Amino acid sequence: ILDYFELTKVDKEGKMLNIYLQEKNIAPDGHQHQDLESKGFFPEVEIQDFPIRGQKVALCIKRRRWTIKKTGEIISRDWGLIRKGARMTTEFGLFLKGIFG
Incomplete structure (x- = not known):
């Protein structure tokens, strides 16, 4: 994750x-x-x-989006971070599946 994302802040609430x-x-x-903006x-x-x-x-x-200057098309990176049907990372979902089946 840190190859593509920058850590901007850490908050502790309770x-x-x-x-x-x-x-x-x-x-x-x-x-x-391509020439992206x-x-x-x-x-x-x-x-x-x-x-x-x-x-x-x-x-x-926060995921970034870009415009291809030549065509005006909006693009973004396709992330498989969230396991379908869940609000958690894929790795955490697989971990829970391994424990509880």
């Missing part, structure tokens, strides 16, 4: 740890040789992740 990540301005696969971010998404030392953890992720 037993909740919020980790804020912002996608770096690195062109998505297949678009490295960063066009801000999608709305922030909150994903539950593995607990740390008894504290719940939420990853607060």
Whole structure:
């Protein structure tokens, strides 16, 4: 995750740890040789992740979007971070599935 996201902030609220990540301005696969312009971010998404030392953890992720200058097309990187039907990371979902079947 840290290859593509920058850690911007960490907040602790009671037993909740919020980790804020912002996608770096690195062109998505297949678009490295195109003239792109960063066009801000999608709305922030909150994903539950593995607990740390008894504290719940939420990853607060801001995904970037770009415009291809030549065509005006809006593009973004396709992330498989969230397991379908869940509000948690794929890794955490697989971990729970392994424990509870």
